Amino acid sequence: MLKLLATIAFSLCFLTVITPRAIPQAQNPGWIEVSPAGESFQVSMPNQPRAESESVGAVSGKRYTTTTGVASNTISTLTNANYQSDQDNDLYLDATAELLWEGLLKSAREQLDDQARRLASMTYVRELLMETLTPSTAANAGLPGREYTLTVGDMTGTTKFFVARDHLYLMLVVGRPGEDWARERFFASFRTSSSSTAPSTKPSANGSYGSGTRASEVEDPDRIFSGKEVTAKARVLEKPEPAYTEGARKFGIQGNVVLRCVFSKNGEVTNLRVIKKLPHGLTQTAISAARRIRFTPATKDGQPVSMWMELQYNFNLY
Numbered sequence: 001m002l003k004l005l006a007t008i009a010f011s012l013c014f015l016t017v018i019t020p021r022a023i024p025q026a027q028n029p030g031w032i033e034v035s036p037a038g039e040s041f042q043v044s045m046p047n048q049p050r051a052e053s054e055s056v057g058a059v060s061g062k063r064y065t066t067t068t069g070v071a072s073n074t075i076s077t078l079t080n081a082n083y084q085s086d087q088d089n090d091l092y093l094d095a096t097a098e099l100l101w102e103g104l105l106k107s108a109r110e111q112l113d114d115q116a117r118r119l120a121s122m123t124y125v126r127e128l129l130m131e132t133l134t135p136s137t138a139a140n141a142g143l144p145g146r147e148y149t150l151t152v153g154d155m156t157g158t159t160k161f162f163v164a165r166d167h168l169y170l171m172l173v174v175g176r177p178g179e180d181w182a183r184e185r186f187f188a189s190f191r192t193s194s195s196s197t198a199p200s201t202k203p204s205a206n207g208s209y210g211s212g213t214r215a216s217e218v219e220d221p222d223r224i225f226s227g228k229e230v231t232a233k234a235r236v237l238e239k240p241e242p243a244y245t246e247g248a249r250k251f252g253i254q255g256n257v258v259l260r261c262v263f264s265k266n267g268e269v270t271n272l273r274v275i276k277k278l279p280h281g282l283t284q285t286a287i288s289a290a291r292r293i294r295f296t297p298a299t300k301d302g303q304p305v306s307m308w309m310e311l312q313y314n315f316n317l318y
Contacts, residue, residue, distance in 0.1 A: 049073075072175065077169055100122065236294070253278055261311060
């Protein structure tokens with residue numbers, strides 16, 4: 001993870017956009033379409049953006065910022081020379097969020113007093129999938145991304161970012177609470193061209209993001225039954241609880257991980273498939289817990305058989 005963070009690190013001077021001094025009192029902004037020469041995106045912004053180059057380590061690109069009397073809108077488009085096509089998308093998105101909070105926003109948080117620093121937060125909202133400007137294909141079904149909300153001192157905001165192979169697109173709107181920022185106009189207008197294609201999803205080492213296996217596709221000659229087809233269903237003897245990761249706690253993540261799997265006649269949990277996932281390690285800990293389940297196999301006509309099961313793990317902050 002640390003190596004991945006290092007490959008997508010970029011300039012911390014981006015912090016200036018969240019300070020009150022960076023928001024001049026420009027009134028009645030006129031929204032314009034921004035599509036810089038040489039870039040692969042277009043977006044609507046309140047006025048003509050200020051462009052600045054960024055180059056740190058293996059990453060280089062530009063940052064485009066506009067400010068109004070109440071908010072600041074920024075989009076950064078960066079290229080990662082160390083991108084590897086077989087890397088896991090979810091880990092890449094996790095690392096990008098870690099970078100924003102522990103790198104990009106760290107200096108801003110350190111300038112706050114103790115109480116404000118404790119209240120500062122970056123909270124996960126949802127997964128995103130953005131269609132490109134050209135029709136999607138099976139190999140290019142859209143760009144994976146994330147949305148988070150931010151609170152740093154008396155400034156709040158929303159960030160949305162997307163990954164497109166070696167490209168990282170990061171958008172941020174920040175301002176003072178209670179003001180009309182028109183943030184959705186900014187976010188909804190963002191599009192990329194066909195030159196930025198979606199990365200291929202790499203299954204994780206534990207098989208958590210594989211396509212799964214349907215009963216009709218199982219290579220094992222022994223059939224896998226549904227719960228309605230067995231004489232006696234599998235009986236769970238021990239179901240370990242998954243760990244709540246520090247990363248998930250940091251970003252305030254709550255919700256459910258849902259898995260589909262097979263309780264095999266041999267007493268093992270196999271054919272794990274993720275139906276619903278959560279970021280920052282929670283899906284992985286749920287899978288790890290599922291693999292440690294102890295159970296008595298289902299039976300049909302007195303013989304042990306394999307059976308499909310659905311598992312749900314709930315994660316809550318206390």
